[in-house]
Amino acid sequence: MTDPNTRRYMVVKNFIKQGIEDGSWAEHKRVPSENELVETCGVSRMTARRALDELTEEGILYRAQGRGTFVAPKKLHSPMLEIRNIADEVKQRGNEYSNELILLQKEHCPIHLLHYFDLEEGEDIFHSIMVHKENNKPIQIEQRYVNPKAAPDYLKQNFNEMTPNVYLSEVAPLTQAEHQIEAKEADPFMRVTLKLQEHEPVLSIDRTTWSKDLLVSYCQLFHPASRFKLTGRFTTEHQLTEL
Amino acid sequence: MTDPNTRRYMVVKNFIKQGIEDGSWAEHKRVPSENELVETCGVSRMTARRALDELTEEGILYRAQGRGTFVAPKKLHSPMLEIRNIADEVKQRGNEYSNELILLQKEHCPIHLLHYFDLEEGEDIFHSIMVHKENNKPIQIEQRYVNPKAAPDYLKQNFNEMTPNVYLSEVAPLTQAEHQIEAKEADPFMRVTLKLQEHEPVLSIDRTTWSKDLLVSYCQLFHPASRFKLTGRFTTEHQLTEL
DNA sequence: TAGTTCAACTTGTATATACAACTTAGCATA
DNA sequence: TATGCTAAGTTGTATATACAAGTTGAACTA
The missing domain is CATH 1.10.10.10 (Winged helix-like DNA-binding domain superfamily/Winged helix DNA-binding domain)
Structure with missing residues (x-):
């Protein structure tokens, strides 16, 4: 069993x-x-x-x-974990989970992220882009920058076995996370990948995670906003700047 | 027993x-x-x-x-929690804020909410629906159920002076809030009120707030997802279940 | 007709039992 | 010494049973 x-x-x-x-x-x-x-x-x-x-x-x-x-008519309390593991979620629905790795490399940290990751210009950072699929249908694009100090072996992982999210939470246990949710227009890559209609917006979730005081990962998740029902649960205990 | x-x-x-x-x-x-x-x-x-x-x-x-x-290790509790109100936000952008009260009444608590509000069947609850406007253009629909135990004078308020959110945070200081963000189809009322195009999704934010252990309010906020750029920022504290 | 009682059904609490799955420490063996 | 196994203790799953407590509708009674 x-x-x-x-x-x-x-x-x-x-x-x-x-x-x-x-x-x-x-x-x-x-x-x-x-x-x-x-x-x-x-x-x-x-x-x-x-x-x-x-x-x-x-x-x-x-x-x-x-x-x-x-x-019950509408979930007051979401059954989801605070940070969802998309693979588990798909499997829980009885569907098949798969993903496609678009990019996985070491590169110079983008300038606008230097400050957050506490890096100097020219220092390297890990960068990955992948597409998560449910029954072979793309449901989420994940772009992620990972701090080498927090997960030095990130590039060696096999993300078919374990999603980046799960891997990172193992090597650098989460202590804090920050989310920014936004509905915005899809760019051409998203439109093709997620098979969006013209002018169909995407729901974007920016997630920054820390382990103790170390910024582990900055991650953007994109979902089709109209065709899928996306829920997330956030328990706020510090500050919330709204709309 | x-x-x-x-x-x-x-x-x-x-x-x-x-x-x-x-x-x-x-x-x-x-x-x-x-x-x-x-x-x-x-x-x-x-x-x-x-x-x-x-x-x-x-x-x-x-x-x-x-x-x-x-x-389990104790959860951290931060007494300060700020939920900024939409009126300030609009004014800060240099625009004019106004609102329209659609409904404000006492009614029997819907059965599916009884458990959350700790009420018996037939007991009353406050229910309000209002539309928030920026430069007279509707930008948000707010539906709210309020616990009479937490805010007995809710019906007597003048919400032109003070939004429900602000009033409630005065009479029942927030200690906890939970949000659920979802992109979904608009119903006819939303479509008319927010002047949405056919099949245009709305961004829905469900917010449940507590004052100590008392559930104060269950509130749904609806925004047009495509025409406005909506950002929310959430800081989450995570508790580890396995150590 | 109006009110009461009751039977049937529901969820709620509580017990006793059995076995599966997992962890650990200590023992036996190579 | 190092390895592997076992026994004891723990939580996890599953069943059968009993009675308490709340709801509903139908039958009965005044």
Whole structure:
């Protein structure tokens, strides 16, 4: 039972999530009761209950004693991690994850980033560009500058095994992150890569991450803004400059 | 068993929380195992487990299979949290700010929000919808549910003087906020109000705010995603679950 | 008709049990 | 010494069972 998806309560969770996704149960509609799931899924009530409990905790369902369990209209609490791992997310949807490495090299640090990475002009930095795919369809472009001091072996990694995000969080555990979200026009590369229509905007997420006081990575993520539903969760504890 | 604190798993939770508070178990120290709690608290293992599970979910403990359950390091709490208001932002750009109140009323709390606001069915909540304008051009739709316990005089306010955001932060100082950013299709109301083109997406920001442990407000902000350049900046503190 | 009771269904709490999966320390062996 | 194995302890998953507590609608009664 190494694959999480073979676990019985995961089967039930996916069964419910699937039903919500394909419209079997609309918002505020009752999903099968615990006892009904015992019948249809062939699990014990406690297992069915665990599935419903977790989905409730994730904000996907809500429950009312004596009445039933219902589909929540909009997630108040996102089930996602604070920094999402796109590979896991794709797999969690039951789809196939793959990626394509466009660029991976050492280069002189761009001038406008020298200050952030605490580098002198002419010093090197790692630069990668990759495309993340779901069922072979491009869903995200990732451009990333990585601090050699924080991840000296970045260039040697095989990013089919492990996304840059996961690798970096292993070699330089996150202590702080800053995000900037922006909707903007796509450039020609994005338009071709993400198969965008004319004038279709992209949702851009700039993410800067630190490990202790060391700036580890500056990363830009681009998604099609209209065709995909993109959610992120941010718990702010310092400062938020808004709009 | 009407008092939640008489429930067995709550007894165990309080026992653990108490021990952490009075210093019996320091950060990263092991707390009693499930079987030890069976002995000392006189509950079944599943009940002890539920207590530890919930405390883990709350970020108070972390668990490692085969090793034990440990006290998680404390989250950093910064009392200062700034959410700048849109009126100031517009004025800072040298433009004229105005708004239009679409709806301001008391209504029964929607069922799916009862749990979050800690209300019973039939209890009332405040609901407002307004449009923020820059040079008389709509730039943001704000829909907001407000907890009457946190801001009992919300309905009496004149929101030309002070935006809901500013008013709320005065009567119930923010201690925590959570955001969810999403690009999605506009509904007809948004399309008309924000003068959107066909199929033009909106950038939606869901913001939930707390004052201490009290959920103050659940708010949705909608912006045209393509015509305006919208940037938000978020500083996140991450907690490590595995050490 | 209006109000009450009750049966059937729901979720909520609690226990007892079994086995799987993982970690660690100590022991046995090469 | 170094290596590998095992036993004991831990969390993780799953089942079966029982009763408590809240909801609903239908049958019953005044």
